[in-house]
Every structure is written in C-alpha cells, then in structure tokens.
Amino acid sequence: MSRDWRFRLAEQRSVLLAAALFIAMFLLYIGKHPAGLTANVASTAANKGVLLALVAMAQTIPVLTAGLDLSVGMVLVLTNCLASSIMVGSPAEVALGTVAVLALGVLCGAINGAVVVYGRIQPIIATLATSSIYYGVALALRPAPGGEVDGALADALTGSLPGGVPASLLLLLVVVLVVWLPYRRSVLGRAAYAVGSSAQAAYMSGVPIARATLLAYVLAGLLSAIAGLLLTCITYSGEASAALGGTYTLTAIAAVVVGGTSLFGGSGGAIGSIFGAFVLRTIGDLLFVFDMDALWQPLFLGAVLLAAISLGSFRLIGVRNRLELYR
Amino acid sequence: MKAGALPAAAAMRRRIDPAVLAAFGCIVLLLLGGSLYSRNFLSLEYLLQQLNVAAFLGVIASGVMLVVLLGHIDLSIPWVVTTGGMMATAAAGWGELGVALAIPIGIGCGVAAGLVNGVGVAYLRVPSMIFTLGTNAIVQGLMVLHTSGFAPQDRSTEAMHVIAVDRTVAGIPNALWVWALVGGLTVALLTRTPFGRYIYAIGNRERAAYLSGVNTRAVVVGCFAIAGGCSGLAGVLLAGYSTKAYQAMGDPYLLPAIAAVVLGGTSILGGRGTYLGTVAGVILITLLQSILSVVQMPESGRQIIYGVVIIAMLLLYGRQRREG
Numbered sequence: 283m284s285r286d287w288r289f290r291l292a293e294q295r296s297v298l299l300a301a302a303l304f305i306a307m308f309l310l311y312i313g314k315h316p317a318g319l320t321a322n323v324a325s326t327a328a329n330k331g332v333l334l335a336l337v338a339m340a341q342t343i344p345v346l347t348a349g350l351d352l353s354v355g356m357v358l359v360l361t362n363c364l365a366s367s368i369m370v371g372s373p374a375e376v377a378l379g380t381v382a383v384l385a386l387g388v389l390c391g392a393i394n395g396a397v398v399v400y401g402r403i404q405p406i407i408a409t410l411a412t413s414s415i416y417y418g419v420a421l422a423l424r425p426a427p428g429g430e431v432d433g434a435l436a437d438a439l440t441g442s443l444p445g446g447v448p449a450s451l452l453l454l455l456v457v458v459l460v461v462w463l464p465y466r467r468s469v470l471g472r473a474a475y476a477v478g479s480s481a482q483a484a485y486m487s488g489v490p491i492a493r494a495t496l497l498a499y500v501l502a503g504l505l506s507a508i509a510g511l512l513l514t515c516i517t518y519s520g521e522a523s524a525a526l527g528g529t530y531t532l533t534a535i536a537a538v539v540v541g542g543t544s545l546f547g548g549s550g551g552a553i554g555s556i557f558g559a560f561v562l563r564t565i566g567d568l569l570f571v572f573d574m575d576a577l578w579q580p581l582f583l584g585a586v587l588l589a590a591i592s593l594g595s596f597r598l599i600g601v602r603n604r605l606e607l608y609r
Numbered sequence: 610m611k612a613g614a615l616p617a618a619a620a621m622r623r624r625i626d627p628a629v630l631a632a633f634g635c636i637v638l639l640l641l642g643g644s645l646y647s648r649n650f651l652s653l654e655y656l657l658q659q660l661n662v663a664a665f666l667g668v669i670a671s672g673v674m675l676v677v678l679l680g681h682i683d684l685s686i687p688w689v690v691t692t693g694g695m696m697a698t699a700a701a702g703w704g705e706l707g708v709a710l711a712i713p714i715g716i717g718c719g720v721a722a723g724l725v726n727g728v729g730v731a732y733l734r735v736p737s738m739i740f741t742l743g744t745n746a747i748v749q750g751l752m753v754l755h756t757s758g759f760a761p762q763d764r765s766t767e768a769m770h771v772i773a774v775d776r777t778v779a780g781i782p783n784a785l786w787v788w789a790l791v792g793g794l795t796v797a798l799l800t801r802t803p804f805g806r807y808i809y810a811i812g813n814r815e816r817a818a819y820l821s822g823v824n825t826r827a828v829v830v831g832c833f834a835i836a837g838g839c840s841g842l843a844g845v846l847l848a849g850y851s852t853k854a855y856q857a858m859g860d861p862y863l864l865p866a867i868a869a870v871v872l873g874g875t876s877i878l879g880g881r882g883t884y885l886g887t888v889a890g891v892i893l894i895t896l897l898q899s900i901l902s903v904v905q906m907p908e909s910g911r912q913i914i915y916g917v918v919i920i921a922m923l924l925l926y927g928r929q930r931r932e933g
Contacts, residue, residue, distance in 0.1 A: 401920070403924065406682070406738075407868070411868070411916045412916060412920070418911070536739065577754050580754075582750065584743065585750070587743045587746050588744065588746070591740060591743055594735065605816065605819070
C-alpha cells in the first residue's frame with residue numbers, strides 16, 4: 283500500500299513541482315503588491331491566468347497523442363472575433379451565440395483532426411496550414427478591431443463571486459470537472475495516452491487510434507473556443523491579431539512543458555498545464571511589481587523560459603547508458 | 610529500344626522524387642494560371658524579380674532543410690533573421706572597420722544563436738521545438754535591449770544593398786547568386802561529404818548512427834549552427850533589400866520556410882529529402898504569395914487560400930505511409 287502511494291507521488295511529481303513553484307511565486311507577488319490580496323487583484327490575475335490555462339489545456343491533449351496543434355492560438359483569435367459579433371441582445375440570443383462560438387471551435391478542431399487522421403499529414407505542418415486559414419476567416423469576420431459582448435455575461439465571467447473568489451477560476455474548475463476528468467477516464471482518453479506512448483503497440487492492441495486522435499483535436503478546438511469566449515469577456519471586443527494568436531500558441535506549448543507533459547506524448551496531463559500556465563503568467567506579474575526596467579523584461583522572460591525548459595536535463599546526470607539518450 | 614528505355618525511366622524515377630516533380634508541376638500551373646490574368650507573368654523581368662525575392666526565402670530554407678533532415682525543427686528563425694540584419698547595420702555604425710565587417714558580423718551572430726540551439730538540442734536533449742522557441746525569446750529580448758538601450762544605426766551599408774538588390778553579373782540579381790552559392794554548398798555538403806551522410810543517418814535513426822560511431826551530437830550542433838548562419842545571412846540580405854533593419858523583420862519567414870521545405874518533399878520526421886525539392890518549394894511559395902498579391906486579393910482571402918493550397922498540395926503528395 284505504501285509503495286503504491288509513493289508510486290503515485292512520483293507520477294505526479296512534475297505537477298506538484300509546478301504547483302509549488304506557482305504558489306511560491308504568487309505569495310511573493312501578493313506580498314510585494316501595493317494593494318495586497320484584494321478581490322480586484324485576485325480576479326485580474328485569475329482572468330489572465332485562466333485564459334492561458336485554457337489554451338494550454340487545449341494544447342495538452344494533442345501533445346498527449348504525440349501530436350501538436352499549432353492552431354490553438356488562431357482558434358482563440360477566430361472564436362474571439364465571432365463572439366464579439368454575435369453575443370449581444372436578449373438572453374436567448376446570447377445563449378445561442380455562445381453555443382455557436384463553441385460549435386465553431388469544435389468545427390476547427392474537427393478539421394484539424396480530419397486532416398491529421400484521414401489526410402495523414404504531420405500534425406505540425408497540418409495545423410500550421412489550418413491556422414493560416416482560421417486567421418483568414420477571423421480577418422474576414424472582423425477586419426478592424428471592435429465589436430461588443432453582452433455586459434452582464436462578461437461581468438459575471440470576469441468579476442468575483444461573493445467571498446472574493448474570482449469567477450474565472452470557477453469557470454476553469456467547471457471545465458476541468460466537465461471536460462478533462464471525464465475525458466481522462468474515458469476509453470478514448472486512455473487511448474490518447476496509449477497512442478502517444480506507442481502508436482504501433484496501440485494499433486496491435488486494437489485501440490481505436492483514429493477516433494482517439496480525432497477526438498483529441500476536437501477537444502483542443504473546444505477548449506480554445508472556451509478561451510476565446512473568456513478573452514471576449516475580458517476585452518469586451520474582438521481583434522484579428524496574428525501576433526496574439528502566435529503568442530498564445532507558443533506560450534501554451536511552454537506551459538505544457540513546464541507542467542510536466544512530455545512533447546513526445548504519452549505522459550502528463552492538463553492539470554499540470556494549468557499550473558504551468560499560472561507559473562508563466564505570474565513571472566510577468568512579478569517583473570511588474572519588482573519595477574523591472576521595461577527594456578529588460580523580454581530578455582528576462584526569455585531567460586526564465588529557457589531555464590525552465592532546460593530543467594528536465596537534470597535527468598541526464600543519472601543516465602548510465604549513453605545509448606538511452608538516443609531514440 | 611523500348612527495353613532500353615524502361616530501365617532508364619525507372620532509374621530516372623528513382624533519382625527524382627515524385628514530390629519534387631509535383632512541386633515543379635504546380636509551379637508551371639501557377640505560372641500558366643497567372644499568365645491568363647496578365648501576360649506579365651511570363652516576362653523575364655517578372656520572373657527575375659520573383660527569383661530575387663525567392664532568394665531570401667531560399668537562403669533561410671537551406672538551413673531549415675538541414676535541421677528538418679535531422680528530424681528537428683528550428684522555430685528561432687524570426688528573431689535570428691532580425692538579429693542578423695540588426696547586428697550587421699549596427700556594426701556599420703562603428704566606423705570604417707565596422708562597415709567592412711558588417712556582413713560577417715551579421716552572419717556570425719546567426720551562427721552564435723544556432724550554436725546555442727544546437728547545444729540545447731544535442732547535449733541538453735531538450736526537444737528542438739521548445740528549445741529553439743526559448744532561444745527565439747532570448748534573442749528577441751537581447752535585440753529589444755540593444756535597439757532601445759543603445760540606439761544603434763539601422764541603415765544598411767552599401768555592400769549589403771549591392772548584394773541584395775543590384776544585378777552586377779549578366780543581369781542576374783546578386784541575391785540569386787548568393788542563393789546559388791548557399792544552395793551549391795548545401796548540395797555539396799549533403800551529397801559529397803560524410804557530414805551529409807550523417808545528417809540523413811541521424812534523421813532516420815539517431816541511435817543507429819551513434820552505434821555506427823558517428824559523433825551525432827557534433828553533427829546536430831553543426832547543422833543548427835549552419836541554419837543560424839543562413840538565417841543571419843538572410844537578415845543581412847533583407848536589411849540590404851529594404852535599406853534598413855527593423856524589429857520583427859523576420860516574422861513573415863518562419864511559416865513559408867518550413868512550408869517550402871515540406872512542400873519540396875523533405876519529410877518533417879527527417880532522413881528523407883533533396884535540395885532540388887527545397888528549391889521547388891521556395892519558388893512555389895514565392896510565386897503563390899506574389900500571385901495572390903497581384904490579383905489584389907484582400908489579406909483575409911490570401912491567408913485562407915495560402916492555407917488551403919498548402920494542405921491540398923500535401924494531400925496530393927505529402928502523405929505519410931499508413932502505419933501498422
């Protein structure tokens with residue numbers, strides 16, 4: 283029994299490490315912040331963190347299958363542009379608009395999945411190409427930044443609940459409980475891990491490879507669309523910005539790695555990515571409260587990012603047989 | 610006669626990848642399609658102009674191809690290109706010696722960034738996709754600091770302008786000669802040297818190459834350094850072409866460079882591909898971009914068509930073999 287416990291702890295080590303890092307950094311941030319931990323400070327920090335966390339969760343699922351979705355940022359931008367156009371009016375219209383935005387995300391994910399699974403094109407290059415398409419559609423929907431969103435919904439999603447808990451954290455919790463945990467326990471969720479570990483072994487064992495991979499990309503699209511909704515509620519507008527999409531795609535990959543998911547697939551999970559995203563977001567906030575010269579910030583962020591992803595190299599010290607280094 | 614022709618045709622097919630043929634076929638189709646719109650598409654002047662622009666992408670794609678052949682990827686292109694351009698123009702502000710050394714300094718900074726990439730990927734064993742991303746962020750940080758902190762010169766030197774724009778020999782753009790030189794060296798490297806053989810071997814299976822006595826880590830570092838140098842050189846050329854270096858000048862080159870290499874039949878998993886294919890991919894991408902802008906397609910439509918065409922071409926001939 284105790285061995286089982288230790289095994290489980292070792293399995294979750296990188297998640298716990300990312301969580302501990304985040305908590306330490308966040309305490310430092312709050313301690314240094316002139317206003318302290320007010321509801322306002324908490325909800326601002328949570329909104330930014332949850333936004334990246336959702337995109338990082340989206341990226342995690344294809345990565346688990348040893349794939350990659352370079353279009354998550356552009357799906358975020360595309361759904362942001364759609365949401366800023368159709369989520370106004372009566373409550374029924376807003377609800378319908380929300381469903382349409384989520385459906386668009388699912389459609390984008392399904393296109394990615396179909397190109398990867400049935401087109402048999404490498405995920406990196408396939409999603410690079412589809413992200414160009416999604417950006418084009420976003421530009422057509424919203425040539426200039428603007429639009430509006432239902433104020434009541436936006437305030438409810440981005441404000442704080444009674445007791446000072448940020449509402450966006452609740453959104454994240456709901457997503458984890460309704461999307462991630464059921465998926466993780468489902469046949470296709472476990473199949474995604476199997477495909478990522480060894481597609482050949484999974485094929486031999488009769489794992490539904492095609493359906494598992496397709497679903498992974500569909501879920502990535504759905505989660506990105508939820509992030510798109512949240513982004514619209516935070517900014518009250520939409521913008522077809524290539525830079526924004528690119529930044530979110532790349533930062534999300536970094537968050538996935540910091541959260542302990544292997545880019546080679548088969549191990550890790552969305553919970554780690556959430557903490558990875560929080561860590562990366564808090565670094566930026568820390569630079570702000572410590573009054574770091576704005577000129578130095580990009581360099582410092584890059585150095586922290588590079589250091590974080592190089593941490594995994596410590597495992598090399600324990601490698602006895604050099605052959606293990608090569609695949 | 611027929612019996613003699615068949616083996617020759619088979620040998621020909623072995624030598625020329627169907628993907629490369631398809632890419633060249635698409636180039637011809639694009640040119641014919643464009644010529645229906647305007648006769649200028651088949652004029653020598655237009656073609657030379659396109660090749661001049663293609664040369665910048667071609668130099669970058671040469672380095673990308675080496676890295677992709679290894680089974681890795683280099684996502685640090687945007688800011689390494691920018692660094693090449695910015696450091697070359699900054700060197701020109703240091704006086705006589707700086708002007709003379711501007712081009713080597715630009716290339717050297719690219720090589721330095723490439724070395725960092727190579728060490729991270731080969732020795733620290735960090736996946737190239739994420740490590741080159743980190744390098745990109747670092748280089749970006751350095752450039753932001755450099756340009757805002759020291760206000761360096763951003764005008765390109767006379768020599769940079771000459772190699773990027775002028776047509777000194779036989780009316781052929783100098784940039785095209787530069788690309789031809791880089792391409793020739795790459796082909797020689799890939800087909801005539803042990804180093805080139807090792808690249809293909811590592812791309813197929815690094816473990817097997819290592820067991821065969823290849824110093825695989827040195828080869829990986831070498832390839833990333835060359836790729837960095839190519840990006841730096843492209844930055845120098847681009848700064849010469851637009852007479853100045855500016856932030857984010859390398860951003861529009863990441864996607865096209867990777868797409869050009871893959872459209873040219875190089876496997877993104879490594880180990881397979883020819884330089885001829887990369888040449889075809891580069892010309893194809895450049896022509897596609899040019900035609901979309903000539904027919905005055907709005908930016909949104911351009912992006913959509915660009916993505917659809919890349920997927921369509923990959924569906925045509927870039928599919929992986931079915932596994933299992």
